[in-house]
Amino acid sequence: MEQLIRIHPADNVAVAVSALKQGETVASAGKNIVVRQDIPAGHKMAIVPIAAGEDVIKYGFPIGQATVAVQPGEWMHTHNVKSKLGDLLEYRYEPQKAPAWQPAEDRVHTFQGYERRDGRVGIRNEVWIIPTVGCVNAIAREIEKRAQAFVGPHVDGIYAYSHPYGCSQLGDDLCYTQKFLAGLAHNPNAGGVLLLGLGCENNKMDAMRQMLTGVDEAGIKFLICQEAEDEVEEGVRLVRELAAHAAETKRTTQPLAKLCIGVKCGGSDGFSGLTANPLVGSVVNRVTAAGGTALLTEVPEMFGAETLLMNRCRNEAVFRKTVRLINGFKTYFQKHGEKINENPSPGNKAGGITTLEDKSLGCVQKGGIAPVEDVLLYGEPVKEKGLSLLQAPGNDLVSSNALAASGAQMVLFTTGRGTPFSCPVPTLKIASNSRLASFKADWIDFNAGRLLSGESMEALSEEFLQFILNVASGTCHTKSEALDKHELAIFKDGVTL
Known part of the structure; x- marks a missing residue:
């Protein structure tokens, strides 16, 4: 096994595969180099002289600048290298510098997945209980607990998720929460989703309904706890329906x-x-x-x-x-x-x-x-x-x-x-x-x-x-x-x- 790995021919540092001891001799780029300091495994060692202010090169690109002059065999880390990153930059589109891309069709590799009505495929067939607001996290967990009897050969699991958001949020912050929850509800691994709300939160259920327009209607249910006399019992009933719907889909070759x-x-x-x-x-x-x-x-x-x-x-x-x-x-x-x-x-x-x-x-x-x-x-x-x-x-x-x-x-x-x-x-x-x-x-x-x-x-x-x-x-x-x-x-x- 090599002691040092020089990733790119232009690099002026190499990575120690195992810990190097001061005084031992290692080979890199056709030269024998005496290690000047103990260097931990995974850390970098200079393999050529590097002047103060000179770029430190790894992967063929600068990873920073040397803050002092160093000699081959020295440990290169935070004590003698600093980042060059700073303000916003202007960029040029240079596609000619991109690596060659030659895609090849692959008909050999397949997997067994759950094909959804929109053509997407899940690798799990689960029912997810997703709160629109953190106030109902405990209700979601109780529904999950009582619904475990509906897990079966074609329903891989029933899970309630928790988060502290959905109320007391404004503007883009609320939008982030809404977009995230809607996106999660649309993940193909969810064979059924119960969206669970309280009823008085900023993240209103009507807004979430609009964001989920077009999804499989049989695979999503909505429950507002303040509008149900027994929200847990109603939630369990809805999850039973979702699990039955999810169970209709079987794994097929994809x-x-x-x-x-x-x-x-x-x-x-x-x-x-x-x-x-x-x-x-x-x-x-x-x-x-x-x-x-x-x-x-x-x-x-x-x-x-x-x-x-x-x-x-x-x-x-x-x-x-x-x-x-x-x-x-x-x-x-x-x-x-x-x-x-x-x-x-x-x-x-x-x-x-x-x-x-x-x-x-x-x-x-x-x-x-x-x-x-x-x-x-x-x-x-x-x-x-x-x-x-x-x-x-x-x-x-x-x-x-x-x-x-x-x-x-x-x-x-x-x-x-x-x-x-x-x-x-x-x-x-x-x-x-x-x-x-x-x-x-x-x-x-x-x-x-x-x-x-x-x-x-x-x-x-x-x-x-x-x-x-x-x-x-x-x-x-x-x-x-x-x-x-x-x-x-x-x-x-x-x-x-």
Whole structure:
């Protein structure tokens, strides 16, 4: 196994595959280099002299500037590297710089899914109880508890979700909540939905009804608790009807083109951009090439790598939407007096990620090299096949829930440090390193760290895709599906009355 990985020929740093000790000699770029300081696994080492103020290059792109002159063998991290990110930027559309894209039809890979009346396909057939306001969370849970008898061979589960919003919200903040809840209710994994309201909240049921116009009427029910004498009994009755409706749909063979995956990373480390994120990107390439759909979010973690996505935009109209997406989120930071580069997190830094550019260049690899077909606002349903960008923050829970609300049937979640959380759709955890996969085997579904041991991307990608299809078919489940997935995380940007 290599001791150092130089990702791109232009890089002036390399990543330590295992911890390096001061004084030992390692090989990189055809040279033997003496390690000048202890360097943790996943962290970067200079492999050529770097002057103060010179760009630090990783993935073939700048991840920041050296704050002091360094010599080969020195540890490159937050103590001697700073971000270059700052104000809003002007961008040019340069599609000639995009990687070559040659999609190939895939008729080999299929999965067993639940086809809905509008042609979309779910990978679970569940009944969801969704509150319009946090005041009725306890009622929703009680209905769920009493309705468990309706789970059967063709109804995979009945779940009540909780959140604290829907009242005392104004303007865009309320709109975010409404769009999110409507989008979630329209997710194809829901074979039936009970929308549960109180009756006096800002988020009025009539508004939610209008936002759900056109959905399968037999698959959605509405209940206002203040208008029912026994809201729990009435809720259980409605869920019984929804479960019976859902049970009419059985799994059938579906092509890869019917898959819609959301991609997300969290608790990243220095290996995430070498293993887990490229592995997910390889699957995104295969799914989108076959006519399927992928959603890439975490806008702040595109900063520093956004031009890679912009050059892949299908046309200038999509490019302009991407520019608005990036600069809009930067403006959001500035409006609240925050620095645009206020990232990575302490856990990211401990794992070897130094600057936001360092993180972003690794993060965007989850999107593969497929053209960017569309840009979605928060809560907006996916409309185009292929890769779409989605407006949402980097927060693990908020962004994963946003992917579900825009139509993702599952979330592929890469991590270098591990996390047990789940969201309403199956959330598949991919470890960037083998130590994590072994140590947290009850959290991790797939080990991308095997790439560091010499396994080929092609072989592991095929194995990973087959595992995803097994999850989609219900023949296996993600580790997080055994945990609690009742809490919704909704993006909030406004005052509370």
